[in-house]
Amino acid sequence: MEKPVVGFLGLGKMGLPMSLNLVRGGYEVHGYDVVPRSLEAFASEGGKACASVHDVVRAADVLCASLPGPAEVTQVFGEVVAQEGRSGQLVIDFSTVSPQVNHRVAEALARRGIDYLGAPVSGGVERAVDGTLTVMVGGGKAAFDRAKPMLDLIGQNVFHISEDVGAGSVVKLVNNYFIGYYTLAVAEALTLAGEMGMDLEQLFSILNVSYGQSRIYERNWKLFISKDFYEPGFTTRLLIKDLHLAKDMAAAKGLELPMTDVLIDMYEKAAERGYADLDMAAMYRYIQDVKNEQRA
Numbered sequence: 001m002e003k004p005v006v007g008f009l010g011l012g013k014m015g016l017p018m019s020l021n022l023v024r025g026g027y028e029v030h031g032y033d034v035v036p037r038s039l040e041a042f043a044s045e046g047g048k049a050c051a052s053v054h055d056v057v058r059a060a061d062v063l064c065a066s067l068p069g070p071a072e073v074t075q076v077f078g079e080v081v082a083q084e085g086r087s088g089q090l091v092i093d094f095s096t097v098s099p100q101v102n103h104r105v106a107e108a109l110a111r112r113g114i115d116y117l118g119a120p121v122s123g124g125v126e127r128a129v130d131g132t133l134t135v136m137v138g139g140g141k142a143a144f145d146r147a148k149p150m151l152d153l154i155g156q157n158v159f160h161i162s163e164d165v166g167a168g169s170v171v172k173l174v175n176n177y178f179i180g181y182y183t184l185a186v187a188e189a190l191t192l193a194g195e196m197g198m199d200l201e202q203l204f205s206i207l208n209v210s211y212g213q214s215r216i217y218e219r220n221w222k223l224f225i226s227k228d229f230y231e232p233g234f235t236t237r238l239l240i241k242d243l244h245l246a247k248d249m250a251a252a253k254g255l256e257l258p259m260t261d262v263l264i265d266m267y268e269k270a271a272e273r274g275y276a277d278l279d280m281a282a283m284y285r286y287i288q289d290v291k292n293e294q295r296a
Helices: 015-024 036-044 053-059 070-084 099-110 124-130 141-154 167-195 200-207 215-227 236-252 258-275 280-295
Strands: 006-009 029-032 062-065 090-093 115-118 133-138 155-162
Touching (some): 006 015, 006 053, 015 029, 015 036, 015 062, 015 124, 015 141, 029 036, 029 053, 053 070, 062 070, 062 141, 070 090, 070 099, 090 141, 099 115, 099 167, 115 141, 115 167, 124 133, 133 141, 133 167, 155 167, 167 200, 167 236, 167 258, 167 280, 200 215, 215 280, 236 258, 236 280, 258 280
Parallel strands (some): 006 029, 006 062, 062 090, 133 155
Antiparallel strands (some): 115 133
16 A cells, blocks of 8 residues: 655654654655754655645645644644645644644644544653654544554554543643653752762662652653753753643643642743753752752
8 A cells, every 4th residue: 555645844853853754664754844954854864845834734645743832733733734734634743732722623624624633742852763752642543543554653652542632632741740740859859869978870870770760860860960961852941831731731620739830830930040941851950050049
């Protein structure tokens, strides 16, 4: 069976490696990003760079997207694809948004005869590169089955959660809620350990085989804190966005989660101090700043 032509909107830190894994899997992939160097990198690896979102929509049988947030998803799908897409197309939306946004977009596309899957991913840039992401999919089973060969090139763990197009976003926001806790806990715990004179490399070796182990601890320590290097894989700004989405999701169910406000407040204070566009692991450096100021 002939492979469908794929479109990919959003060729950033996650979207670029995901799109290139589809290229390497034998798909013809048309892509667009507002950043010229991302388009250049995409084209240099065999992708077909397009001049606009409209060109990608016209070319694609299956349209994928990895966009920054709800505003971009609503604009691209609600204002462009819902107007210019054609019946029979499939949309696979890897963006992290609220389930409410998934539902609104799916309804708009359905009026055009376009199937929609909300399929956020987890695993960071390194897993996007090697094609081992976790993919959390909500949407119709037939659409999922159609998407599965492409999803298998992007993720090692692909879950069809339910027919609800927002189900994947529920799981992703809960996942990132955990990440918000873990990242701040790592920053504060390592600061405490350092104050007590612990060798932090030795501490990691011990806790990595103890109940204090977590993938976020491993990620933040190995890739960032131990190197004092915070070029972003996942920015503080994006984590703040996802924590607000989780808070809104809770509020829609009449839930108050007190720690949510504590986390958001801490991350927003760090963002105001210049940490917004550094990797979230830089919360460790922010906690060091706070400690030093308290002692000044």
